[in-house]
Amino acid sequence: GAGVSQTPSNKVTEKGKYVELRCDPISGHTALYWYRQSLGQGPEFLIYFQGTGAADDSGLPNDRFFAVRPEGSVSTLKIQRTERGDSAVYLCASSPSGHGSYNEQFFGPGTRLTVL
Amino acid sequence: AQTVTQSQPEMSVQEAETVTLSCTYDTSESDYYLFWYKQPPSRQMILVIRQEAYKQQNATENRFSVNFQKAAKSFSLKISDSQLGDAAMYFCAYRSGHTGTASKLTFGTGTRLQVTL
Numbered sequence: 001g002a003g004v005s006q007t008p009s010n011k012v013t014e015k016g017k018y019v020e021l022r023c024d025p026i027s028g029h030t031a032l033y034w035y036r037q038s039l040g041q042g043p044e045f046l047i048y049f050q051g052t053g054a055a056d057d058s059g060l061p062n063d064r065f066f067a068v069r070p071e072g073s074v075s076t077l078k079i080q081r082t083e084r085g086d087s088a089v090y091l092c093a094s095s096p097s098g099h100g101s102y103n104e105q106f107f108g109p110g111t112r113l114t115v116l
Numbered sequence: 117a118q119t120v121t122q123s124q125p126e127m128s129v130q131e132a133e134t135v136t137l138s139c140t141y142d143t144s145e146s147d148y149y150l151f152w153y154k155q156p157p158s159r160q161m162i163l164v165i166r167q168e169a170y171k172q173q174n175a176t177e178n179r180f181s182v183n184f185q186k187a188a189k190s191f192s193l194k195i196s197d198s199q200l201g202d203a204a205m206y207f208c209a210y211r212s213g214h215t216g217t218a219s220k221l222t223f224g225t226g227t228r229l230q231v232t233l
Contacts, residue, residue, distance in 0.1 A: 109158060
């Protein structure tokens with residue numbers, strides 16, 4: 001497809017379980033971002049990749065959260081020992097490059113994570 | 117750290133009328149970009165309009181325009197000739213323009229826009 005895709009669309013899990021959320025960016029986009037959007041809030045930055053490396057992971061809330069992008073394309077956000085407070089919509093975005101005025105971020109439809 | 121404030125949780129406008137959504141931000145940087153994003157119920161964020169801080173001229177995109185007041189750190193969005201399809205959450209966002217700074221977006225809390233007949 002032409003846009004950013006995310007799977008699954010919805011994920012329900014139990015407290016303490018491990019989850020993986022996947023993001024497929026637009027082909028050729030070198031920059032990839034993860035955001036978390038809690039109910040009634042704006043998206044909050046989690047992590048940003050430039051190519052395969054995490055250029056900024058300052059938004060990850062704790063060490064239960066981890067993300068990878070091994071080949072510079074698809075990225076996986078991993079959450080260990082999930083807690084009810086992790087329930088949110090996780091948004092992924094990609095852009096052609098990290099800097100510059102035409103660095104529009106294109107967003108995917110998000111994964112709604114519900115931790116019971 | 118930069119912050120973005122949207123003080124209007126909800127707004128309502130009649131079809132064909134004009135509405136203005138407010139946004140203020142706080143930053144010590146001189147080089148930055150401002151954006152308005154639309155988020156319909158499908159959850160997908162769509163870029164509506166952007167403004168480079170170094171440009172004095174207000175950005176316009178068809179029925180959408182901004183009022184950028186750099187000294188006041190204000191960035192409002194005006195929607196003219198409102199249409200039913202404009203109903204959505206609108207988020208104001210900030211991005212640093214400094215080279216070497218991660219291009220993350222900082223969002224406000226959003227304004228829900230209702231469009232009535």
